[in-house]
Amino acid sequence: MFDCNYLKEVNDHLGHEYGDLLLQRIANCIQETISKESIAMRVGGDEFLILCPHHDHQQAEKLIEQLQESFRLKTDNVLKLDAAFGYYTATDDTLSFEEAFHIADQNMYAHKKIIHQQRGK
Structure with missing residues (x-):
């Protein structure tokens, strides 16, 4: 899963039309990148979830790259x-979908925290 880093700033400074355009570009990137067996969905304002059956750790990291x-x-x-x-x-x-989702969500927020620290925020 992932969280867009600049949607709030875009909405605040350029307007919601540009925020919508950002989300559309993100969605296009997802469609162009994921495999046909994968499922992508928007789960929040700027959060997306991609389910990738039969992907291992290396394939998940490659998809992120x-x-x-x-x-x-x-x-x-x-x-x-x-x-x-x-x-x-x-x-x-061994884990339910909700438990796996929660772990991915925690990992996403840990990555977001690192990004903010690198920017000095």
Whole structure:
């Protein structure tokens, strides 16, 4: 899962039309990057979840790298596409979906915290 880093700033400074455009670009990046068996959904204002059946740890990290590259390529002088990512790879069915989702969510917020610290915020 991931959380867009600049949606609030875009909405506050450029307006919700540009925020909608940012979300549309993010959605396009997801559609162009994920496999046909994967499922992507928006789960909050600026949070997205991608379910990738049969993906292991390395494939999950590769997907994140591909999404980050796609965001970089779709960034322009007005809209910067960037996100904080978190994931969990289930190798068996010992955790419920909610528990796996919670772990991925915690990992995403840990990544977001690192990003904010690097920016000095």
